[in-house]
Amino acid sequence: MDKSEIDKIAKLARLRVSSADANEVTARIGEILAMIDQMQAVDTEGVEPLAHPLDAVLRLRADEVTEVDHRDELLALAPASENGLYLVPKVIE
Numbered sequence: 001m002d003k004s005e006i007d008k009i010a011k012l013a014r015l016r017v018s019s020a021d022a023n024e025v026t027a028r029i030g031e032i033l034a035m036i037d038q039m040q041a042v043d044t045e046g047v048e049p050l051a052h053p054l055d056a057v058l059r060l061r062a063d064e065v066t067e068v069d070h071r072d073e074l075l076a077l078a079p080a081s082e083n084g085l086y087l088v089p090k091v092i093e
Contacts, residue, residue, distance in 0.1 A: 001026055001033065002026065006025055006026050006029070007022070071084065
C-alpha cells in the first residue's frame with residue numbers, strides 16, 4: 001500500500017487526506033492488512049462458527065398479561081368505528 005493507492009481510495013470514498021496525514025494513514029492501513037493476513041493464516045478447520053463467544057443463555061420470563069384490555073372503551077370514544085378499527089374520512093381520492 002503506497003501513497004498513490006491511499007489517494008485513489010480517499011478520492012473514491014470522498015475523503016480528504018492531507019499530505020501530512022497520508023504517511024500515517026498508509027502505515028495504519030498496512031498494519032490492518034497485516035493483521036488480516038495473520039488472521040487468515042490461522043487454521044480453522046473443524047472449528048464450528050459461534051453466534052456468541054460466551055455460552056451465555058438468556059433467562060426468559062414467562063409471558064403474562066399485565067394490563068387490562070381497554071380496546072372497547074377506547075373505541076367507544078371514537079366518532080366512528082367498525083370491527084375493532086377506527087374509521088376516518090377518506091383524504092386521498
